[in-house]
Amino acid sequence: MKKVVILTGAGMSAESGISTFRDSGGLWEEYRVEDVATIEGYQRNPELVLNFYNERRRQLPLVRPCHGHELVAELEKDFDVTVITQNVDNLHERAGSTKVIHLHGELDKATSTWSPNDPKQIVTLPPDHPDIHIGDTAADGSQLRPFIVWFGEPVPEIERAAMISSKADIFVVIGTSLNVYPAAGLIQYVPENAPIYLIDPKDVPWTSGHRFHHIKKGASEGMEELTQLLQKERL
Numbered sequence: 001m002k003k004v005v006i007l008t009g010a011g012m013s014a015e016s017g018i019s020t021f022r023d024s025g026g027l028w029e030e031y032r033v034e035d036v037a038t039i040e041g042y043q044r045n046p047e048l049v050l051n052f053y054n055e056r057r058r059q060l061p062l063v064r065p066c067h068g069h070e071l072v073a074e075l076e077k078d079f080d081v082t083v084i085t086q087n088v089d090n091l092h093e094r095a096g097s098t099k100v101i102h103l104h105g106e107l108d109k110a111t112s113t114w115s116p117n118d119p120k121q122i123v124t125l126p127p128d129h130p131d132i133h134i135g136d137t138a139a140d141g142s143q144l145r146p147f148i149v150w151f152g153e154p155v156p157e158i159e160r161a162a163m164i165s166s167k168a169d170i171f172v173v174i175g176t177s178l179n180v181y182p183a184a185g186l187i188q189y190v191p192e193n194a195p196i197y198l199i200d201p202k203d204v205p206w207t208s209g210h211r212f213h214h215i216k217k218g219a220s221e222g223m224e225e226l227t228q229l230l231q232k233e234r235l
Contacts, residue, residue: 011175065095068219109147112138
């Protein structure tokens with residue numbers, strides 16, 4: 001089976017009703033990035049940061065995967081599909097995708113303040129008790145924090161994502177501005193002979209010399225068109 005690697009961003013989850021950070025009316029208009037998405041902000045006011053992510057986590061059960069998420073999952077019938085996502089929600093998994101790499105962490109998980117990337121410290125929060133409170137501790141005794149990769153922190157999954165991108169037969173980008181690194185740099189690892197499809201209704205700055213096919217539609221409509229285009233790539 002051909003290997004399809006799909007890089008998804010906020011535009012994918014936006015169709016499910018999850019607020020984006022950068023668009024008009026997005027979360028950055030309500031909160032300063034320095035306050036809720038950096039380790040310095042967390043150290044200054046951990047309660048504010050915990051509450052911010054508690055609110056986001058409570059929203060998760062209220063939204064559903066969009067048709068685009070479902071079509072990505074359905075590609076597994078004909079292709080070896082890996083999703084690399086910048087999103088921290090679990091909508092790809094809920095839609096049925098079986099191989100998902102979360103570059104920026106997972107909203108439904110918590111981890112140690114001291115060793116956030118230690119697998120032994122990472123726990124999945126139960127849906128009926130989704131909040132993290134001051135005083136909740138990880139296995140190492142430190143305050144639990146969201147399992148989120150904040151600005152300025154290392155991205156532990158980027159090397160695995162780059163390796164998988166380097167083996168892609170087909171590479172797809174959905175709903176990301178390609179402004180956030182290191183995720184945007186994954187295009188540089190795609191083999192020269194692998195076609196790249198970009199699904200986004202807006203013009204996206206493209207710095208790679210690799211040619212691409214731009215489907216100027218939203219995630220769901222774009223995935224419908226891509227599914228048709230990939231019919232000839234099945235073998």
